[in-house]
Amino acid sequence: MSFEDIPVDVGVVYEGERVRGKDMYVELGGPKMEQKFELALAREMGDIEDEKVTVIGPDLKDMEEGSYHPFGILIEVAGKEIEPDLEGVIERRIHEYVNFVEGMMHLNQRYDIWIRLNKRSFEKGFNTFEFLGKVLVRLFKSEMNIIEKIQVTFFTDPEKIAERYDEAINRYNERDARARGLSDPDVDTFYGCSLCQSFAPTHICVITPQRYANCGAISWFDGRAAARVDPKGPLYAISKGDTIDEFSGEYTGVNQISAEKSLGKVTSVALYSAFDKPHTSCGCFEAIAFVIPEVDGLGVVHRDFKGETVNGLPFSSMADSTAGGRQVPGFHGLSIEYMRSPRFLQVDGGYDRVVWMPDSVKQRIYEFMPEDIRDKIPTENDVMTIGDLKTFLKEKNHPVVERWVEIEEDETALAEVSDTGDYVSVPGEMTAMVGGIGGGLEIIFKNAKIYAEKVIIRKTGKGGKKK
Numbered sequence: 001m002s003f004e005d006i007p008v009d010v011g012v013v014y015e016g017e018r019v020r021g022k023d024m025y026v027e028l029g030g031p032k033m034e035q036k037f038e039l040a041l042a043r044e045m046g047d048i049e050d051e052k053v054t055v056i057g058p059d060l061k062d063m064e065e066g067s068y069h070p071f072g073i074l075i076e077v078a079g080k081e082i083e084p085d086l087e088g089v090i091e092r093r094i095h096e097y098v099n100f101v102e103g104m105m106h107l108n109q110r111y112d113i114w115i116r117l118n119k120r121s122f123e124k125g126f127n128t129f130e131f132l133g134k135v136l137v138r139l140f141k142s143e144m145n146i147i148e149k150i151q152v153t154f155f156t157d158p159e160k161i162a163e164r165y166d167e168a169i170n171r172y173n174e175r176d177a178r179a180r181g182l183s184d185p186d187v188d189t190f191y192g193c194s195l196c197q198s199f200a201p202t203h204i205c206v207i208t209p210q211r212y213a214n215c216g217a218i219s220w221f222d223g224r225a226a227a228r229v230d231p232k233g234p235l236y237a238i239s240k241g242d243t244i245d246e247f248s249g250e251y252t253g254v255n256q257i258s259a260e261k262s263l264g265k266v267t268s269v270a271l272y273s274a275f276d277k278p279h280t281s282c283g284c285f286e287a288i289a290f291v292i293p294e295v296d297g298l299g300v301v302h303r304d305f306k307g308e309t310v311n312g313l314p315f316s317s318m319a320d321s322t323a324g325g326r327q328v329p330g331f332h333g334l335s336i337e338y339m340r341s342p343r344f345l346q347v348d349g350g351y352d353r354v355v356w357m358p359d360s361v362k363q364r365i366y367e368f369m370p371e372d373i374r375d376k377i378p379t380e381n382d383v384m385t386i387g388d389l390k391t392f393l394k395e396k397n398h399p400v401v402e403r404w405v406e407i408e409e410d411e412t413a414l415a416e417v418s419d420t421g422d423y424v425s426v427p428g429e430m431t432a433m434v435g436g437i438g439g440g441l442e443i444i445f446k447n448a449k450i451y452a453e454k455v456i457i458r459k460t461g462k463g464g465k466k467k
Ligand code: SF4
Pocket: 092, 193, 194, 195, 196, 197, 203, 204, 205, 213, 214, 215, 216, 217, 218, 282, 284, 285
């Protein structure tokens, strides 16, 4: 495959390259744009013109340096083996292939894409989407030989994007709804995805009928279709093996493949917990479930939420603590579709443990939440401080309030143990975050016995000044 006619390099070496604001020539999609999308559609052979690239709206050379634009990418593919179940997987490859282009950065997926081109690549002559189209056509055809014909259309005209936007959203919804008819015990095979290992080397997504991929772009059906046509590709079958614990979602087959793909870093995964052996998080998650220790609950925030959440931190700060392919108890990357699953964080209490989420997320999943909890979970329209959150939860008699009584009783018991001068035992595993939520240090105690004459916990103000 040759890219000699492309004015910049193209290759896997550029994957993971970041384009900072000061180096950016243009930004396409991203948080400043309301409507953006990328969509792959399966077509009949006669319906598309092979290798045709079309730009609808201003091209790169018409855009001012430092400017922001709405953006859409439509990839239409045809071939004997092409079926609609492959659309999600083909669409997800756009992320990988755009990132192969020197000086281009692609983040997120579907309705959330965020792309930047840097100044250096523009100056080298990468000044038209035609080049990007050619790169996509060649990479798709060489990497996915089931694609016999491909046509690429870029949209930068806001009116044309608006016309196509609803079609894209409807298509995503149809794909998501399809997987809802199945449950994990109905199948003996899950699917794994390693596409994000270039960013998070120890991460794989385990995709089951009831746990959608973290990026929200790949369902169990998508995984099955991809593994069938390309079993050695980045999406592969995972035999469930023996069930260690059906409720927490721990299986020998999942543990085995996690250990293998993470080179021994991740050896056990409980698919349905944010605290105990949680599924790893790369960086592409649509949302984060984050612990709010003051109320022993979990908040959820999605990528598009602007500003601070109820704990005073924005999505971006918590994303740093969550990402990287680690298992971070209490900071858990997930997709919005997983929030519609009946097994959503069921080990931790499911929705009975969720104490805050943005209004726009609540609207999207409202009908999937248990009826008796829906109105007990506040949004930014109800509370924005921990103090107000506590009051709200108490007033609404949120189930998490019962846990406060248990904790208070436990604390009293511990205080009694300390008064005797004896030790405090920490059975199993306990994690302490140092430096506040999202702080940089984590200390794990395993089966520890801690002796202390006195324990002092000081509250610190801004700049670390002790109060
Ligand atoms: S988030 Fe998961 S499923 Fe999505 S591309 Fe990354 S590894 Fe694959």
